[in-house]
Amino acid sequence: MSRPATGGPAQRSAGERRAPARGRRALTSAGALTLVAMSATACSGEAARLGMPEPISEQGERVLTLWQGSWVAALATGAIVWGLIIWAVLFHRKRSDELPPQVRYNLPIEMLYTAVPFVIIAVLFYFTARDETYLEKTTANPAVVVDVTAFQWSWQFDYPQHNVSVIGSPAAPDENPGNKPVLVVPTGQTVRFNLHARDVIHSFWVPALLYKKDVMPGYNNKFEVKLTKTGTYEGRCAELCGVDHSRMLFQLKVVTPAEFQQFIDSKKAAGGTQ
Incomplete structure (x- = not known):
């Protein structure tokens, strides 16, 4: 009596179910390591200033706050982009001869990736212009x-x-x-x-x-x-x-x-x- 061929539909479907589970575990581990590294570096004042000297004036405090906010925005944007890249690599790595779903001329998606960068740039521009105005302001009678x-x-x-x-x-x-x-x-x-x-x-x-x-x-x-x-x-x-x-x-x-x-x-x- 011949044995059933290995790698049948049941085994393949089980393997396909295990692959996303492994991908999720890897993604969770990577996220945990990132959080540990960020929390460890944030314990020191030097790391919190992100390379800036300790400010000695009210104007310097404003510059430091703008610098930190820019870093937070950059890190958040980078985390989202890298998260999407890792998600695509882990969960869409199955080889197939089929053409994946196309999203050309998808108006909601095109509006999203046009509006989001515009909002980010507008927010950064607002805070930069606000702080620059504050730093350049002079009074009528300085002490x-x-x-x-x-x-x-x-x-x-x-x-x-x-x-x-x-x-x-x-x-x-x-x-x-x-x-x-x-x-x-x-x-x-x-x-x-x-x-x-x-x-x-x-x-x-x-x-x-x-x-x-x-x-x-x-x-x-x-x-x-x-x-x-x-x-x-x-x-x-x-x-x-x-x-x-x-x-x-x-x-x-x-x-x-x-x-x-x-x-x-x-x-x-x-x-x-x-």
């Missing part, structure tokens, strides 16, 4: 005004409200860091920076502010910040401006209002310049 003058290859910081100036000279990063001019500003008060250049284009950049601004000859740029944390932070020129561009360094020193007044008084006692 502290600093005229920042860039020149090859250092900085001058003038406080016109107090007739006080800090004038720097080029300093090699490792040889003589004490020559770096120090820009002293208070916390909790609106500080305006008026930016000027004597010679070529420079750029005023303090990474902890999460913001930089070009300093151009013949054009006055300005921006305002309200600082929230005390400390000393490194600043530099972020625009290639000549042979000693790398020496164009300064420090931003954020102090309490009382300490700022002491700084102004000491500079006045010393003749108003450093």
Whole structure:
């Protein structure tokens, strides 16, 4: 008596039922591993900032929030796209000579993949424009005004409200860091920076502010910040401006209002310049 041939319809149907089950288990495992990795990295503040320095101003907090929101939108979009790709690979890998169902000229699907990217771009544009307007906003009467003058290859910081100036000279990063001019500003008060250049284009950049601004000859740029944390932070020129561009360094020193007044008084006692 001959045996029934293996691989009959019953066995094939059982195998086809097992394949989707294996695919679902693989998809569930991949999702669990992704969640574990994301939760592990989110435990540190550095990971939460996604490579950004810790902000020291109200404006920097807004930049960080926009940066994080953009990452969330990108990750969500990527997760959906990769999820659809993995789903298609796992559940539609059966070989067949039949032509799969076609969706050409399917108006609902075409409207969906046209409208969804438009909505994503519109949302990102709205938050970017809103935050850019906030960052560029200036007030009529800031508490502290600093005229920042860039020149090859250092900085001058003038406080016109107090007739006080800090004038720097080029300093090699490792040889003589004490020559770096120090820009002293208070916390909790609106500080305006008026930016000027004597010679070529420079750029005023303090990474902890999460913001930089070009300093151009013949054009006055300005921006305002309200600082929230005390400390000393490194600043530099972020625009290639000549042979000693790398020496164009300064420090931003954020102090309490009382300490700022002491700084102004000491500079006045010393003749108003450093």
